[in-house]
Amino acid sequence: MFQVCHSKLSELKKLTDMPLCLHSKLSSSLSLEVTASRYDLMSGPTVTKKTLRPGISTRFYLRSLPEDKLAKCGIDQGHFLSGHFTFSKCDKVKKKVAYELKYIVGPQKSARSPSVSTEKKLYTNDSLKEFKINSMRYGVLTSDELEDEYGDDISFLLAKLRMLSESEMCSYSNAEALAASIYAKIDLNEILAQLRIQEQFSHVPGRECFEEQKRQLVECLTLEGSILFKEQPSSDRLKAIYVDLHKLLDKKDKVLKEFKMKYAEAMGHFATLAKMIEEEMSVNRASRDLDEKLIQCYRQLECKEYANLLEHNLTWKYPPDFVSF
Secondary structure, three states, X not given: OOOOOOOOXXXXXOOOOOOOOOOOOOOOOOOOOEEOOHHHOOOOXXXXXXXXXOOOOOOOEEOOOOHHHHHHOOOOOOOEEEEEEEEOOOOOOOOOEEEEEEEEOOXXXXXXXXXHHHHHXXXXXXXXXXXXXXXXXXXXXXXXXXXXXXXXXXXXXHHHHHHHHHOOOOOHHHHHHHHHHHHOOOOHHHXXXXXXXXXXXXXXXXXXXHXXXXXXXXXXXHHHHHHHHHHOOOOHHHHHHHHHHHHHOOOOOHHXXXXXXXXXXXXXXXXXXXXXXXXXXXXXXOOHHHHHHHHHHHHHOOOHHHHHHHHHHHHXXXXXXXXXX
């Protein structure tokens, strides 16, 4: 700390923005390495001796001082060193020639905050991982080839589960093991607690992380459910998935609506399914698939007259040249 005392306060105020330069002598001198070209600055050879003809000019390049040497001398960013660039005397040069040199110490690599290059590296790694995982769907890479690199990664496990759900030869036992590995990495109760906090406060630290975990958990639940709809539509596990999705998603969420329709159909709740289809058709555009599913519901409910009427209306409601828009 540098202190200045003066009897007049006005004089002291003039010194508030005054630059201060302190000179101190180093305990030992520091030598700069010299190279003949800028390409040799990183790892090329240094110049120890060079002979020139009279009247010929040349350039020399100085390497920066290593951080460990600067640290030993207590030199930090913003300091500057003064010294001399000296041409030593020899048999032909009886008098040595010295030029004054100033060296300004810039930011140290170890003291720099996480730079853009670090962020770029993380972004590149994530992009490469995403590319490799997506390549499995198109047969470019197999899951066995990526197992050693991404075996415990949630995105990798979800991709394997997604491929199982799309496969006709899917086995729920394999899907159950994959889903269990994903559930072990995501705490449902912690996500639910975070959702309650977000309802009360707009700015919550780590919100993006919890949103990503929520998305992964919802995808895992829906993928497991889609496999159960094919193999074990009356399973008690479907009810547990239905309850968990209700906790995580809003009632108007599209994913939850689609799952509720499939669940109602699997459980044989055709009246509930018909009501949901009619609500969906009143909000969104016309869909032949929904109309046909609605007709099946009324047939299951033994409302044959109404089902026949809807089926008759399909011919004019959806002509051969009909295009949904």
